[in-house]
Amino acid sequence: MEHLVNKRVQNIQISGIRKFFNLVADYDDVISLTIGQPDFLTPEHVKEAAKQAIDNNKTTYTHNAGLIELREAAVQFVHKKYGMNYDANDEVIVTAGASEAIDITFRTILEEGCEVILPGPVYPGYEPIIRLCGATPVHVDTRNDGFKLTASLIEKHLTDKTRAVVLPYPSNPTGCTLSEAELTDIAELLQGRELFVLSDEIYSELIFGDTHRSISTIGTMREQTIVINGLSKSHSMTGWRVGLVFGPKQIMQHMLKVHQYNVTCVSSITQYAALEALTNGINDAEPMKNEYLKRMNYVYTRLNQMGFEVEKPTGSFYIFPSIEKFGMSSFDFALKLVQEAGVAVVPGDAFSNLGEGYVRISYAYAMDTLEKGMDRLEQFVKAR
Incomplete structure (x- = not known):
């Protein structure tokens, strides 16, 4: 019956972000820097408002x-x-x-x-x-x-x-x-x-x-x-x-x-x-933003020290370094990084063919996770 499915639906693909996230989910001891999921909890007063609404x-x-x-x-x-x-x-x-x-x-x-x-x-x-x-x-x-x-x-x-x-x-x-x-x-x-x-x-x-x-x-x-x-x-x-x-x-x-x-x-x-x-939470993002800024500066500095070509972010919680000098596709680079160093990032081709030659790193993670991830990435780069 699949042939009866709308052809436009058949021709679109699952998001490359999720595809790669799912691909590496079964690997052990992997530091994932893939998903744009803030590591902060929803503010308590917001959760309480939801509970009150139910009650x-x-x-x-x-x-x-x-x-x-x-x-x-x-x-x-x-x-x-x-x-x-x-x-x-x-x-x-x-x-x-x-x-x-x-x-x-x-x-x-x-x-x-x-x-x-x-x-x-x-x-x-x-x-x-x-x-x-x-x-x-x-x-x-x-x-x-x-x-x-x-x-x-x-x-x-x-x-x-x-x-x-x-x-x-x-x-x-x-x-x-x-x-x-x-x-x-x-x-x-x-x-x-x-x-x-x-x-x-x-x-x-x-x-x-x-x-x-x-x-x-x-x-x-x-x-x-x-x-x-x-x-x-x-x-x-x-x-x-x-x-x-x-x-x-x-x-x-x-x-x-x-x-x-x-x-x-x-x-x-x-x-x-x-x-x-x-x-009541109009400024709830401020402490999160300040922490993301610290994390961004840390990750940006580490990537520069490793020799990556990378634009310094001015917003969000992503950074997009070039991996072109390694002579691998973004998918192969990301897969080898998982297999050899236990770090997951998103291949750049998930963001259209113009993202080929890059990988996306999310720094919406705690600093100790980012430090371990950058250390492993550095070891991987030194071994190339």
């Missing part, structure tokens, strides 16, 4: 878009933090993680034959959804531009089929961010054109030494930008599955229909936990 029988359906008080807290959060302005009534939807937000965005705005411009290398969660919509991902090579999708690179790839440009910054897997000047250049290029910007800002609270800026706040870009965020990274709530998507009313009214028939609404208990996180 108070807050277990019914909510509005499809989410609890109004949660939507109000969400728009207040992004306004206070980033100067963004949205109406809680009809310009924000609470989603089942940022992943569902990406899904309903693309399913709302894409049609057969459309093109979507993405930076490469890039998080692998966009391309499969684009292809399921019958659209074509257009990966732009950013390797010589500090992994940044600049206005000049975008301009070279714009066609009359371009329906959307994806700006996933801070970046997974590279850790790079866009400056205000770079965002302004992109805004000047794109504003007024009949296309959307999907701005994935899930790591917005994890920027080092600067404040996050959203392209939606520049010029008239708000009217053509869909902003995705959530609490997985900022509040260490990956398993709670709570995302947020913001956009202009005329677009969001259609996205709400897709969301409604997808999940009806996010878990009510999760929503009450999220409400606590966005209000």
Whole structure:
């Protein structure tokens, strides 16, 4: 019966991140630096809010878009933090993680034959959804531009089929961010054109030494930008599955229909936990970010001492060193690293073919784990 399965589904692959994570799961004594899972616990006050919601029988359906008080807290959060302005009534939807937000965005705005411009290398969660919509991902090579999708690179790839440009910054897997000047250049290029910007800002609270800026706040870009965020990274709530998507009313009214028939609404208990996180926990990310900064500096320094070519991250909790000089594919390098040194990283080709020649290291792990991982990596490199 498999031949009756939708051909587009047959042609997409399981995420390379998870594929490699599963591949090395059976190896003994492996230090895994693979998954973007914060090693911090969900804040206690957030967990208590969820427990209280259960005890108070807050277990019914909510509005499809989410609890109004949660939507109000969400728009207040992004306004206070980033100067963004949205109406809680009809310009924000609470989603089942940022992943569902990406899904309903693309399913709302894409049609057969459309093109979507993405930076490469890039998080692998966009391309499969684009292809399921019958659209074509257009990966732009950013390797010589500090992994940044600049206005000049975008301009070279714009066609009359371009329906959307994806700006996933801070970046997974590279850790790079866009400056205000770079965002302004992109805004000047794109504003007024009949296309959307999907701005994935899930790591917005994890920027080092600067404040996050959203392209939606520049010029008239708000009217053509869909902003995705959530609490997985900022509040260490990956398993709670709570995302947020913001956009202009005329677009969001259609996205709400897709969301409604997808999940009806996010878990009510999760929503009450999220409400606590966005209000009393508005600055919960600060101590986590400070720790990630220390870890980033440590890992970056160690990689440099080992002779890796690597861009210094300015956000998120990933670093993306080149392994080209070792003369191996990224998959072979990562596999040998597991087999010979007991360290797991993610092969760069999991982030499109433009990630070949790199590996992704997550430093969302305790310092002692990172120290052991870097020591083992150094031994592996010295043996080459």
